Amino acid sequence: MLGMDSRGSVAVISPACPACAKSAEDAATERYGNYELFRCAVCDLQFWEPRVMPDARWYEQMYSGRDVKLMPLEPGHKYFLRDPLAPGRGELLDIGCGTGNFLVAARAAGYTVSGTELDRNAARFAKEQLDLPRVLGLTMSEFVEKYPGEKFDIVTFFEVLEHQAAPVEFVEKVKSCLRSGGYIALSVPNRERWLTGPDVLDYPPNHFLRWNVSALRNLLSAQGFEILSVTEQLAGLAHTAQMINMALRTGLTRKATGDAPNSFREVTQMGSQEAATALQAEPTVRQRAVQFLGRMKYVACFPLAIVAYPYVRLRGYKGTYLYFLARLVQ
Ligand SMILES: [Zn+2]
Secondary structure: OEEEOOOOOEEEOOOEOOOOOOEOOOOOOEEEOOEEEEEOOOOOOEEEEOOOOOOHHHHHHHOOOOOOOOOOOOHHHHHHHOOOOOOOOEEEEEEOOOOOHHHHHHHHOOEEEEEEOOOHHHHHHHHHHOOOOOEEOOOHHHHHHHOOOOOEEEEEEEOOHHHOOOHHHHHHHHHHOEEEEEEEEEEEEEOOOOOOOOOOOOOOOOOOEEEOHHHHHHHHHHOOEEEEEEEEEEOOHHHHHHHHHHHOOOHHHHHHHHHOOOOHHHHOOOOHHHHHHHHHOOOOHHHHHHHHHHHHHHHHHHHHHHHHHHHHHHHOOEEEEEEEEEEEOO
16 A cells, blocks of 8 residues: 655555554555465554455355254364363353354263354254254344444354454453453464465455464463463374375376366355356366366375374474463453
8 A cells, every 4th residue: 555654745544453553564464365464563463454254155155064963073172172271161152153063972971052153054063953942144344233242251262363353342242242351262364374375265255364373372361361271283294194195296286276177265255146157167077087186186195194293293284273261360
């Protein structure tokens, strides 16, 4: 962005950090379509500009297929459920609860559970199939507006914060439904994870924010939280196989991803209507053959991954998940 400084000459105005409001470092560090990635030198957050979150229908389209079945628990869920510093009981609200996999596990662990999910199909599945009556098909803002007096002992939001356009406002809404001394638990993709190529899901408008331990610690401390536990997942065998697969991009897969009109990263750039059409289109025979060969190639990477794994562990390469547990002290 360009602007005039006090002497009338043209100066570059870097955007304000959405977490700490300070000006970002001047130059964008990455470009993608019309988006630019900046880094805040003060709080260490990386954020894309511009940030306009898509509507609920867009997420329903992008994550369709995940909304009518019970997904396995993610590492972030498991870190929380075995975290000795977590309260272990009380009223829990899970934001972005999907089809309710974590809520079922948290209920079994002794929590009284509620959830919000903006994908209405997923919310319906949780309610009807998993006997979770307190799952509401609402955004966080709608929930806070509709139930202003409702308070919880713990609010969880796994893989949610990276999607936010305005993280401070999001955390303020979380705080508004926490009892005093209440807990939060969350996970985000760790931007320091081991990558050998671009992670197609980690781009706007799907993700707007890239977190690491220090950026998350800075945001939560500034918002009045005491950090109780931090876990950075280490790269596992499947992650190692995936990274070897990514590093060994063959001519075939490069050509296929270049050709395929409906590759995920492209579809995420579409509006919800256009995306629906693209996602519902039957893959061509050629696309199907390429997908099959791609899967074979990934499987073939496992023996290589087994050989490489001791080195990966020795070097301490990080996996995808970054988990935090914190408690409100103000
Ligand atoms: Zn900042």
